[in-house]
Amino acid sequence: MKADSLRDKRVPIMFSSEELEMIDTWRFANRIATRSEAVRRLVTTGMVQKIKEMQESRGSRAAH
Numbered sequence: 001m002k003a004d005s006l007r008d009k010r011v012p013i014m015f016s017s018e019e020l021e022m023i024d025t026w027r028f029a030n031r032i033a034t035r036s037e038a039v040r041r042l043v044t045t046g047m048v049q050k051i052k053e054m055q056e057s058r059g060s061r062a063a064h
Contacts, residue, residue, distance in 0.1 A: 025027060026042065
């Protein structure tokens with residue numbers, strides 16, 4: 001996904017205080033300007049990682 005993609009969809013989401021603290025800690029450590037951008041990056045990172053894991057899992061099953 002391109003970073004400059006049009007963002008025209010809003011997704012309301014609730015977080016616990018602990019989750020927000022973890023997000024903010026990660027955000028500040030990575031010098032991300034807004035909490036929204038931090039959440040977007042974390043979601044994207046998680047999705048990319050999960051896709052890689054799924055592909056690796058399929059590849060290892062095919063090898064057997």
